[in-house]
Amino acid sequence: MRPSFKTSAQAVRAVFCAFTGIGKRQDLEQHMSALRPHHVIIAGLLCAAGFVIGVVTLVKAVAN
Numbered sequence: 001m002r003p004s005f006k007t008s009a010q011a012v013r014a015v016f017c018a019f020t021g022i023g024k025r026q027d028l029e030q031h032m033s034a035l036r037p038h039h040v041i042i043a044g045l046l047c048a049a050g051f052v053i054g055v056v057t058l059v060k061a062v063a064n
Helices: 005-020 025-034 037-063
Strands: none
Touching: 005 025, 005 037
């Protein structure tokens, strides 16, 4: 069973809000009730990889 795009987008949004520290408590509770742990783990790993790649790219661009 494949997760729907809506569930994936919710997981990415929840992880992004957690990374940045923005968001309402009501949204956090809604995300936690709707998402399964593996959705959040996968979205977290992808967002962390994207963040690291972005920082490395930015540092290389500034260093040159």
